[in-house]
Amino acid sequence: MAGLPELAVMNQASRAWLQRLVPGRWTTIPATWIFELVLLDVAVAGHSLWLLRAVAVLLLAVLPGQLLLRALRMPAASIRRYVPYLPCASVAVLVATTLVVDLVGPPLGVHEPLRQWPLLIGLNLALPGLARLGHGATASFELKSSDLIGRARWLWPLLLPLASVVAAARLDNGEGNALAILVLVAVAVMIPTCTALADRMHRRQMNLILYGSGLALMLLTSMRSSYVIGFDINSEYFDLHQTVVNGIWHMGHLNPYEAMLGLTVLPASLHALIGGQDVWIFKLGYPALFALFPVAAFSLGTRFLSRRAAFAAAAIVIVQAYYFQQQPEIARQELALLIFAGIMGALLDSSLARWPQLGLVSVLGVTLVVCHYSTTYITVLLCLLASILAVTVRRRKSTRLPVLPWFIAAAVMTISAVIWYVPATHSGSNVSDVAQSLRQSGIQLLPGRLKGENVISAYFNGPRERPTSPSQYELSVATYYAAHMRYLVPLAAAKNSAYNLRAASPPNLPDHAPLVASVLADAELLVQQSINALAVGGALVFALRRRGHPLLRMIGTVGIASLLILAASRLSGTLAADYNSSRLFLQCLFILALLEAALLDLVVTRLKWRSWPGPMLFGGLSLLLLVAFVGSSGLASPVTGGNPPLILYNNGGDYAGFYPDAQEEATAHWLAAAVPPQRVIYADYFGQLRLDQFTNLRTAVFNDVTPRTIDQHSWIFASTTNVVDHLTWGPTNSGLLDLVFPASFLDQYFNVVYSTGSTEIFHR
Amino acid sequence: MSTQSFFFRAVDHVAPPRNWRIAVAATVAIVLLVLQTGLGQSVLKAVGFSRPTEPFVELYFPNARTLPSTLPASDHLNIRFAMSNVGPTTHAFAWQVSEKTGNAPLGLASGNSVVPANRTDVVVQRIRVYCSARRVQVLISIEHTSARITLWLACPSSR
Numbered sequence: 061m062a063g064l065p066e067l068a069v070m071n072q073a074s075r076a077w078l079q080r081l082v083p084g085r086w087t088t089i090p091a092t093w094i095f096e097l098v099l100l101d102v103a104v105a106g107h108s109l110w111l112l113r114a115v116a117v118l119l120l121a122v123l124p125g126q127l128l129l130r131a132l133r134m135p136a137a138s139i140r141r142y143v144p145y146l147p148c149a150s151v152a153v154l155v156a157t158t159l160v161v162d163l164v165g166p167p168l169g170v171h172e173p174l175r176q177w178p179l180l181i182g183l184n185l186a187l188p189g190l191a192r193l194g195h196g197a198t199a200s201f202e203l204k205s206s207d208l209i210g211r212a213r214w215l216w217p218l219l220l221p222l223a224s225v226v227a228a229a230r231l232d233n234g235e236g237n238a239l240a241i242l243v244l245v246a247v248a249v250m251i252p253t254c255t256a257l258a259d260r261m262h263r264r265q266m267n268l269i270l271y272g273s274g275l276a277l278m279l280l281t282s283m284r285s286s287y288v289i290g291f292d293i294n295s296e297y298f299d300l301h302q303t304v305v306n307g308i309w310h311m312g313h314l315n316p317y318e319a320m321l322g323l324t325v326l327p328a329s330l331h332a333l334i335g336g337q338d339v340w341i342f343k344l345g346y347p348a349l350f351a352l353f354p355v356a357a358f359s360l361g362t363r364f365l366s367r368r369a370a371f372a373a374a375a376i377v378i379v380q381a382y383y384f385q386q387q388p389e390i391a392r393q394e395l396a397l398l399i400f401a402g403i404m405g406a407l408l409d410s411s412l413a414r415w416p417q418l419g420l421v422s423v424l425g426v427t428l429v430v431c432h433y434s435t436t437y438i439t440v441l442l443c444l445l446a447s448i449l450a451v452t453v454r455r456r457k458s459t460r461l462p463v464l465p466w467f468i469a470a471a472v473m474t475i476s477a478v479i480w481y482v483p484a485t486h487s488g489s490n491v492s493d494v495a496q497s498l499r500q501s502g503i504q505l506l507p508g509r510l511k512g513e514n515v516i517s518a519y520f521n522g523p524r525e526r527p528t529s530p531s532q533y534e535l536s537v538a539t540y541y542a543a544h545m546r547y548l549v550p551l552a553a554a555k556n557s558a559y560n561l562r563a564a565s566p567p568n569l570p571d572h573a574p575l576v577a578s579v580l581a582d583a584e585l586l587v588q589q590s591i592n593a594l595a596v597g598g599a600l601v602f603a604l605r606r607r608g609h610p611l612l613r614m615i616g617t618v619g620i621a622s623l624l625i626l627a628a629s630r631l632s633g634t635l636a637a638d639y640n641s642s643r644l645f646l647q648c649l650f651i652l653a654l655l656e657a658a659l660l661d662l663v664v665t666r667l668k669w670r671s672w673p674g675p676m677l678f679g680g681l682s683l684l685l686l687v688a689f690v691g692s693s694g695l696a697s698p699v700t701g702g703n704p705p706l707i708l709y710n711n712g713g714d715y716a717g718f719y720p721d722a723q724e725e726a727t728a729h730w731l732a733a734a735v736p737p738q739r740v741i742y743a744d745y746f747g748q749l750r751l752d753q754f755t756n757l758r759t760a761v762f763n764d765v766t767p768r769t770i771d772q773h774s775w776i777f778a779s780t781t782n783v784v785d786h787l788t789w790g791p792t793n794s795g796l797l798d799l800v801f802p803a804s805f806l807d808q809y810f811n812v813v814y815s816t817g818s819t820e821i822f823h824r
Numbered sequence: 825m826s827t828q829s830f831f832f833r834a835v836d837h838v839a840p841p842r843n844w845r846i847a848v849a850a851t852v853a854i855v856l857l858v859l860q861t862g863l864g865q866s867v868l869k870a871v872g873f874s875r876p877t878e879p880f881v882e883l884y885f886p887n888a889r890t891l892p893s894t895l896p897a898s899d900h901l902n903i904r905f906a907m908s909n910v911g912p913t914t915h916a917f918a919w920q921v922s923e924k925t926g927n928a929p930l931g932l933a934s935g936n937s938v939v940p941a942n943r944t945d946v947v948v949q950r951i952r953v954y955c956s957a958r959r960v961q962v963l964i965s966i967e968h969t970s971a972r973i974t975l976w977l978a979c980p981s982s983r
Contacts, residue, residue: 111856212844230872286875722877726910734888807974813888816880816910817970823888824976 093191096123097184104180107335116334117345124157124187125149126203131193132419136203138411141363143208143267144356145420147349148402151395152427155321157186158329159430162309172307174328183333210264217272220246221351224276225344228283228707237698237708240280244695244707247273248686251375255682256675258368266367267355270374275351277384277693280707282343287720287753289343289706290389294753296323297342297391302756303328304338311484319480319487322395322431342391350387350394353650354378356401360408361654364612365661368678372685373657376591379685381692382646385707389718393643396432399424400439401650404618407443407465410611417465422472429476433490434639436477438625438647443470445621450614453603461614497634504634528792530561530799537790538768548740548774551809554767559805561766564787564798567711569701577700584691587684591656598655599623601662612658619655622648657681716781717746717789720753723816724779728754730814731821735775742770743777744788745796750779763791767805776806776822784818879911883964883971886946895953895960895977905964905973906946909939918967921949924974925956929963955979 096119103116125146129139139145158174161182165173173179194201209215220243227239250273258266281289288297299317303309303324317323327341334341354374361370377383387394406412406420429436443466450461481488528536541548553559571577602608602616626648629641660677667673690696694705704712706719732755735741741761743751751757762769765776765788781787782801790797810822858864868874885891886906895901909915916938922929932951939945953960958979965972 109857110860111853114852114856206845209845212848215848226871226873229875232875233872235872286877722910723880726880726882726908730882730884736889809976811885811888811891811976812972812974813891814882814884815971815973816882817972818880821884821888823891824893 093123093127093187097187101180101184104176104333107333113335120154120330120333121147121150122205122208123150124153124183124190125151126205127187127190127194128153128423129203129420130197130201131190132423133197133201133413133416134420135200135411135416136207137200138409139203140207141263141411142356142359142405142409144352144359144398144401144405146203146208147352148399148424148427149420151326151349151399151431152423153186153190154329155326155427155430157182158325159321160186162325163311166308174303174307174309174325174332176332179329179332208264209268210262214262214265214268217269220272220276221279221348224279225283228280231708231710232284232286234710240708241695241698243276243280244693247277247378248689248693248695251379251685251689252679252682254371255368255375255678258371259366261367263359263362263367266358266371270354270358270371270378271351274354274378274384275347277378278347278351278388279344281385282347282388284706285719285721286339287725288339288391289718289720291718291749292390292392293342294749297339297753298756299323300327300331300342300391301338304331313486316433316487316490317392319485320392320431320433322392326395326431327391346391346394347388349398353383353397353401356398356405357650357653360401360405361657363408363410364609364615365654365658366664368674369657369661370654372660372678372681373653375682375685376653376656377646377649379689379692380646380649382642384693385705386642387646390643392432393435396428396435397647397650399428399431400435400647403428403439403469404650407469408611408615414465418468421465421469425469425473426476429473429480433477433481433487434643435647436473437491438644440470440473440477441625442618442621442648442651443467443473445624446614446618449603449617449620453613453617461610461617494634501634504632527794528790528797530563530790530797533790533792533797533799534561534766534768536792537764537766541764541769548762548769548771550768550770551772553809554770554805559767559802561790561802562800564800566703566713566798567716567785567787569697569704569709569712572701573699574701577696577702580687580691580696580700583687587688587691590684591688594656594659595619595649595652596623598659599652601659602655615651615654615658618651622651716785716787718749720750721780721818723819724750725754727777727779727814727816727819727821728757731755731775731777732757734814734821740771740774741777742774744779744782744801745791746789747777747779747782751777765802766790767802770806772809772824774823776810778803778806778820778822780818783820879909879913879915881915881917881966881969881971882906882908882910882944883966883973884908885973885975891975893976893978895955895979897980899955900950900952901962901977902948902950903962903964903975904946904948906944907937907939907966908944909941912941914938914940917945917969919947920965920967921951922963922965923953923956924961924963930954932962953977 100116100119100123103112103119106112107116125148128149129145134145158179161173161178165171165178170178223239224243227237227243230239231237250269254261254266254269288294295317300323309325309328327338327345330341330345331338354377357377358370358374361373365373387397402424403421406417406424409417412420428439447463447466447470450463450466454461481491541550599616599619599622602612603620605613605616626641626645629639629644660681664674664677694708697704697708704715706712706714709715728750731741731751735757739760741751741757742765743761743763744765745763748761748763751761770776778801783803786801786803788799788801790799806822810824812820813823814821859868865874884906886904892901903921907917907919909917916936918936919934920931921933922931932953933949935947935949937945937947951962953962960977960979962975962977963972964974
């Protein structure tokens, strides 16, 4: 460490030199950005060195956003209080710059513009341009990167994500789950501890704790396997990989995934600039961005709540499995929800002047439109409903609520969406699909309601179907295929009763303590319902209050809008089928969690003459959240047994379905190369994901791997789970059916034309 | 310094400890530089961070679209299969072609192939198949692995 003082002197000297470099009328533009841009160029050029790669990552996350926010005249103090503005703005700049490079490149003779040098040239034009727009901004708009971190020793929570990365690798290598359990325990301890100490901690320190904890939890999922993990992310990754391979993205008639720049242009650009394997952008990069989502909830909360309540709101988000297990499996929504948080932060920021606020909301709104359609639709709906509700609940003598920015935000996103989804990419099929579903099936009010069941019970139970038996499933798919897919001709021998489908046991751990597991499951359900009830109470109280902070009342109306959207998705079977309700829940929870914490804060404030309400209410809430976390994370599974979670075990339902291995990759590639253009392929529900991730085999792929539906000239992809565990799945209306893989039938009537020992391909 | 004061700082008092930041940045830089060296890679491997992929073999029919379904009248068949060595080192594979019968498989041919890392070896073998039923299954397998491919052949109708 002897050289450190010299380093500090060099740093000061370089600053002084840069200040001298831009004298006169440029003095209002801080010269540090020039130094940072040069450093970015060097880091990107030498990104094969890990150190420079890390520098490139940090600069790409901060520098473009810094310059854009200054150009928009966003006060540095506002950004310090709401850090997610910065990465959101950086994402917006990177998306726009990359898109321009992509479109302008070919006419200039650059046929693969999404490569390192064209993109770097693009950034070297865009960033000085933004700096020029920021010309004249006073010192109050200059954000220092160092202001975002605070003390160096506060950085210790960032060790948690590191531990998660190692934990996931150790688990992959079969070296046990002790470290993963340790990470979960650390987060579990953090919840009540930080709730208790919140009012004694610095805001930036809490940001780091929330960021480190949230990211650590997500990495336990996303860093499993060398490939992407999850369902949707398989197709998402394929589109990213294609963009990377082609080095260009084209507008035109695209499917919704291809039209999302958050899945194509942006990650391809990040990959070109940062280096490494493209898969790391989704496995590590996007979770690192999305980990700012609970930080955003906390930062928004600190504007009008006690620090303790704001932390509790963020903790409500973090403990949800939807947040840390489901979202890392949906890359497009990770990015979109972060931008959504940025939009909400700006709309609810009373420290911003009108034009900077509208400027930022518009920039982020357009970025959201090009990154994810369904988050956009929900955000537009929320803005419109909240504005209408705010106007409706406004009473005489009460303070007026600022609804104009909400209307403008909705208008900007709607107009951008129409332009982007219709003439630019022709990717509006998602909207037409919903419209078609509604036309065909109607709204399907409470489709799971049983005969004689009351409406409230049916609402809480949600859509349900009676469990299907293997024989029912077999018969129903055989009938359906025979009626609708006459071009598929199964073998006559398939009707032999020896090949009837049989149920398989789910790959669970032995039930060590069923009573504890049952109590925990009930407690988790109770906690979730309590949180929901608290959200309803919070939204109603704050939206309908006659007095109080206008910001809080506006959040109350957004909360009611969120509840209305959630209720619609719960009541209508058609809407529930068209958009995953858990993803919708997480988006709405960003606002609802704040209202829940605000309600408790209100009670504590009203009873401030007593000392017990604060510790009791927030202590109780943190304990409830702890119970929810233990249940949702699977932390109790080593004790209770049952379905083993993917973040802790190398077996179980999620592992069998979602965990790809090298043999499956090789098998998928071989299949793609071997099959003729006119062919029929069978891969079960999860086997299809391997084809989605590694190949472009999308059409004429059937998921019902049953003797009575398999065409006699087809190709059958058998995954590791099919071959080694003899397990497959039957997709039914009541969920997935665990079935024995029909190996005896396939062995008897098909050739095994390819094998790795753990995977096979059948054909005849 | 107590544990609490080290990990949790009192509210809203932020001194500018520039030296600390430089020290942390320098430490991270040194760690990243070292991790990319051979020593660093060994450390990563020791803590279980690196993910070594288990080598495996791909066994397949290169002509999977045009496999015969009937045994020629001569009972002899030219069978062609490939072995790809997916792994970092050269591997010797002991392969066997057999005919599946009611009880034990009947060996028809066997051999050894030495396949370099990430390369493929194609074996062409003329075998004689003994038709003991209306149709027979030819099995190709590799010792010490579970990899196997099979081919069903209808026996000539004269039998």
